[in-house]
Structure formats: structure tokens, C-alpha cells
Amino acid sequence: MVNTEGLTGHVIVEGSPGYDAARQNYNGRFNKFPKVIVYCNSTQDVANAILWVRKHRLPFRIRCGGHSYEAYSLVNGGLVIDVSGLLDLQLNKEDLTIQIGAGFRLLPLYETLWNQRVTVPGGTCPTVGVSGVTLGGGYGYLSRLLGMLCDSVLEIEMVTAHGKVIRANDRQHSDLYWACRGGGDGSFGVITSFTFRLHPIGNVARYRMTWDFSDLKKVVRYWQDWAPHTDPRLTSSLTLPARNQGDLRSNGIYTGSEQELRRIMRSLQEATRPKTAEFHSTAWMEAVRFFAGQPVKQEKFKNSSAYVYEPLSDAALDVLIHNLQTAPGFANLIGLDAYGGAIRRIPVDATAFPHRNVLFGLQYQSYWHEDEEADENIKWIEQFRTSMLPYTRGAYRDYIDAMIVDWSDAYFGENLAKLKEVKQKYDPENLFRFEQSIPL
Numbered sequence: 001m002v003n004t005e006g007l008t009g010h011v012i013v014e015g016s017p018g019y020d021a022a023r024q025n026y027n028g029r030f031n032k033f034p035k036v037i038v039y040c041n042s043t044q045d046v047a048n049a050i051l052w053v054r055k056h057r058l059p060f061r062i063r064c065g066g067h068s069y070e071a072y073s074l075v076n077g078g079l080v081i082d083v084s085g086l087l088d089l090q091l092n093k094e095d096l097t098i099q100i101g102a103g104f105r106l107l108p109l110y111e112t113l114w115n116q117r118v119t120v121p122g123g124t125c126p127t128v129g130v131s132g133v134t135l136g137g138g139y140g141y142l143s144r145l146l147g148m149l150c151d152s153v154l155e156i157e158m159v160t161a162h163g164k165v166i167r168a169n170d171r172q173h174s175d176l177y178w179a180c181r182g183g184g185d186g187s188f189g190v191i192t193s194f195t196f197r198l199h200p201i202g203n204v205a206r207y208r209m210t211w212d213f214s215d216l217k218k219v220v221r222y223w224q225d226w227a228p229h230t231d232p233r234l235t236s237s238l239t240l241p242a243r244n245q246g247d248l249r250s251n252g253i254y255t256g257s258e259q260e261l262r263r264i265m266r267s268l269q270e271a272t273r274p275k276t277a278e279f280h281s282t283a284w285m286e287a288v289r290f291f292a293g294q295p296v297k298q299e300k301f302k303n304s305s306a307y308v309y310e311p312l313s314d315a316a317l318d319v320l321i322h323n324l325q326t327a328p329g330f331a332n333l334i335g336l337d338a339y340g341g342a343i344r345r346i347p348v349d350a351t352a353f354p355h356r357n358v359l360f361g362l363q364y365q366s367y368w369h370e371d372e373e374a375d376e377n378i379k380w381i382e383q384f385r386t387s388m389l390p391y392t393r394g395a396y397r398d399y400i401d402a403m404i405v406d407w408s409d410a411y412f413g414e415n416l417a418k419l420k421e422v423k424q425k426y427d428p429e430n431l432f433r434f435e436q437s438i439p440l
């Protein structure tokens with residue numbers, strides 16, 4: 001039996017009541033067995049956990065929302081430092097900032113902020129942890145207006161490899177502050193709080209359009225020349241399910257009136273003739289709930305990503321269509337997320353998140369129910385990703401993928417060298433390491 005003396009917070013050891021629930025992450029593809037899971041309720045609990053792993057020389061991982069695509073926040077035979085109990089919150093309405101514990105999930109954060117008619121530009125999934133999504137970048141339906149979520153971070157508090165508590169912002173530990181905005185998950189220390197800049201928000205307009213699979217080329221050709229360049233108040237996505245798995249669809253949020261949105265969308269509508277087109281004027285929070293959908297506890301899936309810097313040629317679209325025509329399952333798709341706007345206004349080297357000048361992101365996605373279906377779905381994702389490599393560059397850290405061999409270049413590009421320097425300075429022993437942590 002492992003000796004848990006020194007660990008504080010809510011400690012769950014292997015085999016004890018609650019252990020099976022505590023070792024579950026969002027991606028049901030994985031089945032990992034940590035020795036101990038500690039739910040931290042304070043920064044001191046986190047510091048104690050770090051001192052404990054140093055003493056016991058056990059592997060450990062940090063977990064917030066547990067949505068890592070490759071379950072990198074779990075570890076067999078080690079300790080999981082779970083920060084989901086860090087939920088302090090201090091909102092300063094005058095200077096439009098909020099300091100929050102690192103354990104928040106997105107929906108409760110949006111709900112709290114909505115009470116004051118402010119928000120941050122995070123992602124759509126309600127249960128994603130604020131820590132993971134922010135530290136890897138953070139893209140959502142306000143990103144073309146307000147940037148990536150990491151662009152709204154003003155300060156972080158971190159427990160270091162020696163259990164010390166430090167603060168990083170643009171005045172102190174500014175190199176660490178830089179690194180945590182795009183490359184900060186699991187490589188430098190445990191983030192215990194974030195201070196975010198807040199943005200006023202009220203009513204928005206949203207749209208949804210659908211097309212038949214046979215319209216794919218026409219729709220992508222138009223969308224890719226339009227969505228990354230249109231009014232930055234509009235962030236738009238395009239979802240392309242595999243053949244016979246439903247309609248092509250595009251959604252978007254515009255921070256203005258429905259009438260203006262209808263006007264902005266007219267050119268796309270006229271060029272592509274959607275089967276259906278809906279427009280709604282709605283409170284921001286209603287739009288958030290709409291895109292959040294119904295709560296889902298777990299899914300089995302394999303996703304990956306790539307970025308598009310130049311419009312996809314007809315040859316690239318032929319490859320894309322071929323993959324969508326040869327999908328193995330019932331939920332195989334590719335998502336396109338428009339970049340540009342505020343994302344692009346920030347220089348590539350201003351934060352660790354390097355993909356500033358892309359037109360859009362691609363997310364290859366595959367979901368299934370039974371374990372026997374895993375292999376063919378995983379193979380399809382890898383085949384799709386690699387066959388698109390001639391037309392894409394890089395990958396998104398938050399859509400982490402164990403199969404990308406040159407992952408460090410793909411996620412961090414020209415910012416990798418500086419990330420390694422920051423790693424060397426703050427964690428020279430490489431205490432904070434996992435399969436895709438920043439190498440020394």
C-alpha cells in the first residue's frame with residue numbers, strides 16, 4: 001500500500017471507494033490506473049503533492065478538466081494532481097479582470113461572467129478545463145474578435161518543481177508568462193490560478209446553414225476565401241461529415257445584430273445556395289448553451305489537427321473528399337475553424353502560441369462505441385492527416401495527438417527554441433514531463 005503521508009486535500013488511493021470514478025477522463029478510449037489521485041483544494045495542497053512526488057520518485061500528471069485527447073493528464077502507477085477543486089474567484093468589474101482558481105470548467109466560468117455581462121473568448125465544450133484549454137491556446141466563437149483565450153491571460157500563479165509558489169506576468173517571470181500562453185500544459189509547473197482580462201458582451205447573432213455532400217467543393221472554395229477575412233466580429237466554422245453521415249454545416253457567432261449578420265452572410269448564401277439557413281438573435285449565454293449541447297460524460301474518440309496557411313487547392317479538396325468517402329464508422333468528420341482577425345494581429349513570437357497567420361484550423365475527428373471499432377477509426381484519422389500534409393502545416397497543441405512524430409515543431413514552430421530555454425530555466429531536472437512535454 002502506498003504511503004500517502006504528506007499529501008493533503010482529498011486523497012483517493014487505488015482500490016478505495018470512488019477510485020474508479022476518479023480515474024476516468026473524458027476520452028473513454030483510455031483505461032489508466034494511477035496509484036493515487038489527490039483532489040487539491042488549495043495551492044498548499046498542490047505544493048505538498050509536488051514535494052510528495054519528489055520524495056517518492058513516482059511519475060505524476062496534472063489534471064484539470066480531464067479532456068486531454070490522449071489522456072495525458074492520467075498516469076499508470078503514479079500520482080494525479082487534480083486541480084478541479086481550485087475554484088476561488090475574484091472579479092474586479094472596474095478594471096475588467098478576474099482572478100480564478102485553475103480548476104474551473106468553461107461553462108461555470110461563462111455563467112459566472114455572464115451575470116456581469118462580461119466574458120472570455122474560450123472554447124465551446126462546457127466541461128473542458130480552463131487550465132488545459134488556456135495553456136495550449138484556446139479557440140472559440142469569439143476568437144476572431146478577441147483572440148485566443150491565452151491572449152486574455154494577464155497573470156498566472158504556479159507551483160514550481162520545488163514546491164514554491166510564483167507569479168508570472170509581463171513584469172516578473174515574463175519568460176514563463178510568455179511560455180504558458182500556448183505551451184504551458186504540464187511542462188513547467190502546476191498552474192494554480194489565472195488572471196484574465198474580461199470583455200463586455202451582451203446580445204449576439206448566430207447562424208446555421210446546411211448543404212448536401214455533393215456541394216462540398218463549392219462550399220469549401222467559397223468559405224475559405226471568405227471566413228478568415230470577413231468582419232472580425234464574426235467567427236465561423238464549417239463541419240464536413242463523411243459521405244452519408246449527414247449534411248455539411250456551417251455555424252457562426254456575430255457580435256452585432258441579426259440584420260447585419262444576414263447582410264454579411266449574403267455573398268456566401270448567393271454563391272453556395274445552402275439547403276437551409278437560419279439566423280437567430282440571442283443573448284450570448286444562450287448561444288453558449290446552444291453550442292455546448294447536452295452534457296456528455298465520456299466518448300471514445302481519436303482526433304487530430306493541422307493548419308491551413310494557403311487556400312486548399314482542388315487537388316487538396318480531392319484528397320479531402322476521398323477521405324470522407326472512405327470513412328469506416330458512423331461519426332467521422334473534419335471541422336474547419338476560421339482564424340484571422342484578432343488572432344492574426346498578435347505577432348508570432350509575442351506568445352508561445354505560434355499559429356497566428358493561418359487561414360483556418362482543421363480538426364480530423366472520429367468517434368465510436370465499441371473497442372473493436374477503435375483500430376479502423378484511428379487508422380482513418382492518421383491516414384487523413386498524413387494525406388493532407390502536402391497542403392497543411394503544423395498542428396494545434398490543444399488537439400494533442402500521440403501519432404504526430406514531429407509534434408514539437410508542429411505545435412510550436414519557430415517558438416520551440418525559446419520554449420526549451422524556459423524549460424531549462426524553470427525545470428532543469430525535467431520533473432514535469434510526459435510523452436509530449438517541452439524537451440530540455
Ligand SMILES: Cc1cc2nc3c(=O)[nH]c(=O)nc-3n(C[C@H](O)[C@H](O)[C@H](O)COP(=O)(O)OP(=O)(O)OC[C@H]3O[C@@H](n4cnc5c(N)ncnc54)[C@H](O)[C@@H]3O)c2cc1C
Pocket residue numbers: 026061062063064065066067068069071072073083102122123124125127128129130131132133134135136137138139140184185186187189190191192398399
Ligand atoms: C469535447 C471537447 C471539446 C473541445 N472543444 C475545444 C474548443 O472549442 N476549443 C479549444 O481550443 N479546445 C477544445 N478542446 C480541446 C481542449 O482545449 C484540450 O483537450 C485541453 O487540453 C483540455 O483541458 P482540460 O483541462 O479539460 O484537460 P486535462 O486533461 O485535465 O489537461 C490537459 C493538459 O493540460 C495539463 N494541465 C491541466 N491542468 C494543468 C495545470 N493547472 N497546470 C499545468 N498543466 C495542466 C495536463 O497535464 C494535460 O497535459 C476540446 C476538447 C474536447 C474533449
